[in-house]
Amino acid sequence: MVPLIWLIAAAVLAIGELLVMDFTLLMLGVAALVTAGVAVTGIPVWATVCVFVVAALGTVLLVRPALRRRVVDSSEITAFTPRELEGMDAVVLVPVTSTDTTGQVRVNGEIWSARAAHPGDMFSEGDRVQVVSIDGTTAVVWKGV
Template identity: 45%
Template sequence: MAAIIWLIAALVLVGAEALSGELVLLMLAGGAIAASGTAALTDLPVVVDAVVFAAVSVLLLAGVRPVARRHLLRRPTLATNAEALQGKTAVVTTTVDAHGGQVRLDGSIWSARPLHSGDVFAEGEDVMVMQIDGATAVVWKS
């Protein structure tokens, strides 16, 4: 009977973890599953189950949670969207100056402006995309 109670407690903790997302309740659920296993396999008093719950929960909180959080919070190594365009070469299609212009970047036409307001890039020149500012490529002579 104690094993079922521990298992129910683990399921409740997992459900509550789905709402919080901090991984604390999930570690406590791991402790409850360990206590459930202890209760199912042995005929020891409930106090032993509670000690197993506490010990496993502390070990999971101290050892597993920091590693899991680090992996969950890591940014993807693959650059996506605007980040993927930075550093690429573009070809000027309409003169780029402080008032604007256009470049062909990855097969698409983008609005462009120079990195330094005094620069002017003529049609056909190769430029490097330094950053993407909204829908405008900020370019510099490559």
């Protein structure tokens, strides 16, 4: 009966891992699975609990960090700052003037509100422009392309 309880615990922890996606519950599930295998030998319940604690510590402290490094590649995670858009080319989607921010441009696949950098400049739909700076949520553009 004790091995069955550990198998059920392993299954519940593995299902819980699907909700959390942090590998902690998965490691505890593996520890419960190891404990179920050891419990089949008929050792006392207190010994199975000790096996679970040792297996849980081993998997959480040794296996989980290695697994996270392998699965979650930190090089893919990059911080984005709007300053990175400065100097990029953009396409005008909605006419841009220097007097308001109702114009829109597509920069790097994203749509930004825009205004012209120099007074009197106006860019029509389809014009290619360059981002001079980012002012809040508005791209300041000019005909630098």
